[in-house]
Every structure is written in C-alpha cells, then in structure tokens.
Amino acid sequence: MKKLMFYCQHILGMGHLIRSMEIVRGLTDQFQVCFINGGEVIQGFPVPAAVQVVNLPGIKTDREFRELQPVDPHRNLGEVECDRKSQLLQTLEQFQPDVLVVELFPFGRRRFSFELIPLMEAAKERGVRIVSSLRDIVVTKQDQAKHEAKICRLMNQYFDQLLIHGDPNLHPLEDSFSRVKDLDCEVHYTGYVVQKPQSRLTLLDQMALNRTEPMIVVSVGGGRFGHSLLWGMVRAAEWLSERIPHHIQVFAGPFVPDDVFWDLKQAGQDFSNLTIHRYTPNLLAYMQQADLSVNMAGYNTTMNILTTGVRALMLPFTGNDDQEQTMRVRRLEQLGRVQMLKETDVTPERLAQRVQDALLQQPQVIGFDLDGVEKTAMLVRSLFEQSDRASLVAA
Structure with a gap:
C-alpha cells in the first residue's frame, strides 16, 4: 500500500480541517495515511482509526486575521516555527x-513557507x-498580479497535481485565479467534498435530535467570529417563541471565547425554545432534521446545506476583505437555493422576521458534482498508475 502524508493548517475556523479529514477518510482504503495538523486540536473531532495523526505545535491567527500566534500562550512564535519545521522533516x-x-x-498559507518549502x-x-x-474559491489580494505570479512559480517548481474541490459549473477557479492555463502540472476538478453522516451520535446529540418540536439549527463554524449572528439569534428567541413552534439549537463553535460563550448561555437561560452548545461532530445530522439552518457561509456548511436540502439563511464572513463566502452565497442565492444575510439583518427583530419568512420558502433543487472524496482518491492514485505503466513499458 502506498503511503500518503497530508498537511493541513487551519488558523481561524475549522473548515480546512473538516474538508481535509473528509478527504483523508476516503483515502484510507488505498493509502497508508499520516495526517499533519498544524492548527489547534479540537476535542472530540472524529478521526478515522486507520489514520496516523501528528499534531504540530499549534499556530492560529488573531481575530483580525493579521498576526500569527502560538496556540500555547507560553511560547513565542519563533520557537514554535523552529520546532514545527524540525518535526515535519x-x-x-x-x-x-x-x-x-x-x-x-x-x-x-504562504506565511507557512518557512516550513513548507523545506x-x-x-x-x-x-x-x-x-x-x-x-x-473552489481562493482569497484574492490587492496586488493580484504579483500574487498570482508567485503562485505560478511555486506550483510549477514543486507540484505534480492540482486538485480543485469544486464544480466549475458553480465556481470555476478562474473566478478568483486567472492564470490556471499557466500551470504546468495536472489540473483537475474533483467535485465538492461532502461529509458523510457519523455512525455514532453522542448522548447529547441523541437527546437533542429526539425533541418533538421542529428545529432551527444555528452554527458559525469554529466560533472565533460570527458572534453577531449568535447574539442576534439568542435575542430573537423570545420574539420567535410567540410566533413559531420551533426549538432553536445553537452551536457557538469549539474556538468561541469562554466569555462570549457563557454570556450567550446566561442571556438565553430563560428561553425555553433555545439551547446553546459549543460543538458537535454531528452537525450534518442536525441539518438533516432541521427546517432551517442559520449559519456562516463556509465551504463545509454550504456542502451540508446542499446535501441535506435544508432551507438556509447564510451570513458570509467578510473580515480581512475576504470575498470567498460572499461569492459562494451570492451565487447560490441567484440560483434560488439559499438566502443571504447581511450584518444589518442580525438585529433581533429583523433576524426573527427573516427566519419566519425563510420557513415559508421552498428552496430550489439544484445539482452539482458532490463526488469530491471519491474522485480525489482516484486522481491521486492515477499519479502512480501512470508511473507504474511507464515502468512496465521500459522493462
């Protein structure tokens, strides 16, 4: 069995980790896998038993997405970077x-060149x-031409294959990177990477999913941002309790600051139609059962919406002038699949009205390539099948 080493660095949310682990899950039948996690460890995060995990000394970013910092506050960044490079090699x-x-x-992730280039x-x-x-969508820069030139140089120097986990019918890579044709390596679209339901639910999840009331699920990914949406839904709970029969299940995220989490819990403690938890590894199960998802617009949450068919109100992250989530939501809204929220919508009264209106809508059914896990495994394997055939011909 061939050996595969997978490097993943999440610094703000957890979307990169979720998508990467789902890909790895589909590779274990064909590869012996070592997974390198460079971000903060998430307690309870499901990992396939066959995967060897190496947790580097964690690095994250500040809330403004400006500075890298060690997850361990007692260490300095220079020491952590040195240790990480040595551990990787x-x-x-x-x-x-x-x-x-x-x-x-x-x-x-070019700020991680200190370890990735070696x-x-x-x-x-x-x-x-x-x-x-x-x-499917990459972050653009102010000096886009210079940014793309560096990407081309590095891709052509080091990489044999580029796998784009998206469907060009929804978002061709050219929407955010214009020089695809200048890449010398193989370039393939895999389709979107979607999560599979977990076979086991935690006791907490079983209790929540056995409620008799219809459900609205609220999520913001990792929880380092999206607090305005959390507060908006918590404050809208009282208003909604008199108008709809739904129970509101909020997930604040594993990285939500303690003070924010406990303030939310205290603010919502008197509302019988509201439950607030930090994290579940089974968010997909909640979306399968919910009448409405109110969420940030990251890649994995979007895939959960597409695979479950749940109605959705989506608030895109716009920090650091990032347009990725806005592009994704705007396109899906144009297709009639979701409805986009703006920051002006997260006041309690306005958000409560948007929730009521969304529950009356029937989203459009749209089809995209969602076979990203299977096609990724096939395409990575093809790298070796080509060389194996060449070896046979040479012999």
Missing part, C-alpha cells in the same frame, strides 16, 4: 511517503509526488 524521514498532499498552499524540497529529493488540495 523528521516525520517525512520516518514515514517515507510516496505522495505529499498540501492543503491550500501556495494559493494561501518540506517540499526534502520530498522532491526523495521522489515524492506533491499535490495541492484546493477549495
């Missing part, structure tokens, strides 16, 4: 992968195939 030496998959880089240099010396794993 040591893992490469010990695991000896046949293929290295790097999530997002070089389209993003890792890829060492991998290339050993004949390791290198793959870039990329979501």
